[in-house]
Amino acid sequence: MSNERKTFLFGLIALTSISLALRLHDLDAESLFMDEARQISYYALSLRDIITYAATQVQPPLDYWIGHAVFLIDRSVFAARLPAALFGVGSVGLLAILLSRYCSWQVSLLTGLLMAILPFHLYFSQEARPYSIVMFLLLVVLWQLDNFMRDSSLRARHLLALPGACVLFLYSSGLSPLMVIVALFSVLGAPVLVSLVRPGRLAPERRKRSLAAMGTICIAIGLYLPIFFILVQTSRRYAPHLSKADPAIYLTHLLNFSFFPLWRAYVTQLEPIGLLLLPFVLAAIVLAIKRRGEPGFFLPKIVAATLPCAAVLHLFAYGANTESPFRPPYPMYILPLTLFLAACAWHELASRLQAVKIPGRRVLLASITVLMFVFVLHSTWAFKTMRRKADVNGIREYIAGVRHPGTVFFTGGLVGFGGWYPEFELGKSPHCPLEALPLVDDRRLLSEGEPVFLFFTFHEYFLTPFSKYPIVPIPGDKTPLPLERLRNSPVLSCAEYIGYEGVRLKNPSGRLAEDAFRIAEAILEQLPDNNALVDLRVATAKLGRALGRTDYEEHIRKSMAVLDPSERAVLTARLLRASPPMIAHPKESNQP
Numbered sequence: 001m002s003n004e005r006k007t008f009l010f011g012l013i014a015l016t017s018i019s020l021a022l023r024l025h026d027l028d029a030e031s032l033f034m035d036e037a038r039q040i041s042y043y044a045l046s047l048r049d050i051i052t053y054a055a056t057q058v059q060p061p062l063d064y065w066i067g068h069a070v071f072l073i074d075r076s077v078f079a080a081r082l083p084a085a086l087f088g089v090g091s092v093g094l095l096a097i098l099l100s101r102y103c104s105w106q107v108s109l110l111t112g113l114l115m116a117i118l119p120f121h122l123y124f125s126q127e128a129r130p131y132s133i134v135m136f137l138l139l140v141v142l143w144q145l146d147n148f149m150r151d152s153s154l155r156a157r158h159l160l161a162l163p164g165a166c167v168l169f170l171y172s173s174g175l176s177p178l179m180v181i182v183a184l185f186s187v188l189g190a191p192v193l194v195s196l197v198r199p200g201r202l203a204p205e206r207r208k209r210s211l212a213a214m215g216t217i218c219i220a221i222g223l224y225l226p227i228f229f230i231l232v233q234t235s236r237r238y239a240p241h242l243s244k245a246d247p248a249i250y251l252t253h254l255l256n257f258s259f260f261p262l263w264r265a266y267v268t269q270l271e272p273i274g275l276l277l278l279p280f281v282l283a284a285i286v287l288a289i290k291r292r293g294e295p296g297f298f299l300p301k302i303v304a305a306t307l308p309c310a311a312v313l314h315l316f317a318y319g320a321n322t323e324s325p326f327r328p329p330y331p332m333y334i335l336p337l338t339l340f341l342a343a344c345a346w347h348e349l350a351s352r353l354q355a356v357k358i359p360g361r362r363v364l365l366a367s368i369t370v371l372m373f374v375f376v377l378h379s380t381w382a383f384k385t386m387r388r389k390a391d392v393n394g395i396r397e398y399i400a401g402v403r404h405p406g407t408v409f410f411t412g413g414l415v416g417f418g419g420w421y422p423e424f425e426l427g428k429s430p431h432c433p434l435e436a437l438p439l440v441d442d443r444r445l446l447s448e449g450e451p452v453f454l455f456f457t458f459h460e461y462f463l464t465p466f467s468k469y470p471i472v473p474i475p476g477d478k479t480p481l482p483l484e485r486l487r488n489s490p491v492l493s494c495a496e497y498i499g500y501e502g503v504r505l506k507n508p509s510g511r512l513a514e515d516a517f518r519i520a521e522a523i524l525e526q527l528p529d530n531n532a533l534v535d536l537r538v539a540t541a542k543l544g545r546a547l548g549r550t551d552y553e554e555h556i557r558k559s560m561a562v563l564d565p566s567e568r569a570v571l572t573a574r575l576l577r578a579s580p581p582m583i584a585h586p587k588e589s590n591q592p
Contacts, residue, residue: 008105012096015109019092019116023085023125026384028077031392034456036128039064040080043071051227055234060227062171063130084132088125091136092116095336098143102300103347110369111343117376119383119463120269121335123471130173134332137169138180142340145184146299148216149209162213166220171227173332175318178221178228180333183310185217187302206295254316261319261326262311268328268469269335272379273372277342280349284341287348300344307337328471382464389461390499395454398495398502403429406449408512410434410539413456414481414501414532434539438578442546451516453503453523457483481533485526492522517543524555534559534571541582556583 032040035057042053042064050068054061066083073079096112103111115121124131144165148158169177188210195202202210267274288304291297311331318326353361399409409426412434430449432440461472483501487494495502503523508515520540527533537555544552556575560568575582 004105008100008109011105011109012093012112015096015112015116016089016093018113019089020085022116022122022380023088027081027085027126030387030389031394032077032080033127033129033389036080037392040067040071040128043067043080051230052234055227055231058174058231058235059130060171060173060224060231062168063133063173066133067128080128081126084127084129085125087132087136088121091121091132091139091336094136094139094143095339098139098146098299099340099343101146102297103343104350107343107347107350111339111346114273114372114376115336115339117373117380118269118335119271119379120471122380122383123388123463124329124332131329131332133172134169134176135336137165137172138177138333139336141165141169141181141184142299142303145213145302148213149298159212159216163216163220163223166217167223170220170224174231176314176330176332178224179314179317180306180310181217181221183306183313184302185214185221186309187305188214188217190305203295254320257316257319259315262315262331262334264469265326265328265331266334266338268463268467268471269332270338271463271467272375276372276375277338280342280345281338283349284345287345300341303337303340307333307341325473327473328469379464379466382466386462386464387498388463390456390459391497392500394497395500395502398497399426399454402452402502402504404450406510407452408432408449408516409452409454410437410516411454412535412539414458414483414536434535435574437539438542438575438582440542441579445513445516445543445546447512448510449512450504450508450510451512451519453501453516453519455501455503457481457499457501459499481527481530483527486523489522489526491518513543513546517547529558529562531562531567534563534567538571538575538582542578545582553583 038057039054039059042050045053045068047061047065047068050064051061054064063083067080070079070083092112092115095115096108099108099111121135141162144158144162148162151158166181170181191202192207192210192214195207270277284300285304285308288297288301292301310333314331315326318330350365353365358364407429409429409431410433411426411431458474460470460474462470483494483496486492486501486503487496491506493504493506503519505515505519517540520536520543523536524533524540537559541552541555541559544555559571563571572583
């Protein structure tokens with residue numbers, strides 16, 4: 001083993017050690033995010049049932065199966081997030097190994113270190129969701145593809161390893177891996193098609209390898225299709241749109257296509273050096289075009305074409321088939337592929353500067369490198385000292401502190417009508433979701449007790465205090481409520497936690513319905529009307545009617561006014577199920 005190889009090996013061990021330490025540090029410090037909690041709740045199911053339940057979240061089952069295996073040993077939050085941390089460490093090491101085939105060992109290790117400390121990569125290496133696994137398995141696919149094209153004899157292990165890696169990659173997450181694989185197939189196939197029109201443009205051996213690689217990708221897609229069909233038919237995100245697919249919709253989406261979601265994803269994933277790396281990424285694409293005939297530059301050429309192709313294809317396919325926003329974490333391939341291209345361009349720049357012997361070239365390159373790492377380390381420190389996830393642990397402590405034999409908890413989500421609702425650990429304490437309050441008998445409300453309202457609230461998740469874009473933005477139809485106004489109320493006692501709000505009276509009377517009505521009215525007085533308050537308004541109407549108030553119907557009228565027709569139909573059906581009904585039946589109200 002050469003000295004250079006030994007140096008790279010020791011550097012790789014140090015790199016993976018640093019990566020592991022950063023990802024294990026505070027791995028379970030923050031509460032489980034709602035999506036994490038939902039995914040983990042499926043781990044106790046059978047492997048077969050996990051397929052269906054994962055599909056409801058628009059996900060294939062691989063990451064859920066891994067979590068299932070982990071939970072057979074340990075059910076802690078640390079254990080739930082450990083696979084993501086290990087996949088994050090693996091992606092850092094594998095990126096450095098891949099780059100060592102095309103760049104110097106210094107550039108390879110420094111790029112790996114850059115990935116190891118980027119806040120975006122750190123965040124998703126500490127979340128029990130199928131994001132970190134996507135980056136790792138993408139790099140495995142590229143590694144196996146590179147081996148496949150380099151192997152002079154096409155040994156059986158490479159013929160099996162490439163489709164196996166592609167299948168695992170496809171099983172790791174929803175739409176993102178499929179779009180990358182389709183883009184990869186297209187990029188491999190384009191030169192083959194050109195060679196049919198212009199013989200001699202592609203060497204026979206290269207054409208044979210490309211066709212063989214395309215064949216293995218087709219096998220992988222065929223093995224994935226059964227799961228894909230389950231995912232499409234089961235998920236609430238795609239099924240309604242695909243069932244009524246209309247070419248006019250796709251044409252309209254194409255005409256209104258916007259690259260902004262991809263730009264936002266790029267800036268967020270590469271924070272804080274996205275703009276600094278952009279010239280290097282563009283230079284790598286130009287370099288790939290100029291060196292397209294060189295067989296030794298295979299993987300950079302493939303990555304340079306696959307990244308933009310996959311990104312555009314992904315954004316179009318996603319936007320045309322769902323109304324959900326395209327969030328920055330969805331195209332997880334952007335971060336590793338961007339770093340790979342930037343490293344190749346940086347290596348080429350260093351080589352050319354070395355050849356022309358420009359005075360001070362080493363100082364220039366070292367200064368840019370140090371500046372880049374200063375920016376990233378500053379963001380890493382800010383990331384590590386900031387709390388982002390909904391504070392489930394904090395709201396649990398609040399519940400334990402206010403609970404006593406007479407406490408009744410009213411739970412809801414200030415996130416829009418039909419939005420997400422929290423799952424609070426309330427034990428045997430009396431509790432009722434605001435959504436279900438109209439169905440409660442009035443006599444149960446006219447009793448003694450102290451009401452405590454618990455709300456889940458939307459908030460945007462930023463990587464650092466100075467992030468330009470959130471990694472989890474508030475959906476466009478969800479307007480954040482100015483909850484800080486509640487803390488200025490003279491009658492309310494509020495406890496604020498990240499993602500949660502606890503509200504009670506400062507001086508309760510001990511009469512449940514009356515005190516609950518006072519809380520609800522005080523909240524509604526402070527907050528502007530929108531559909532996030534519908535459940536609370538309807539609950540206020542229910543409490544008002546139980547107390548014998550004659551103005552309770554005004555709350556129902558205001559609730560109906562902010563809903564669209566389909567939502568009004570849902571609310572009407574709910575109010576008709578109340579005992580007695582809270583509104584007249586539509587057929588009865590239309591009679592003369």
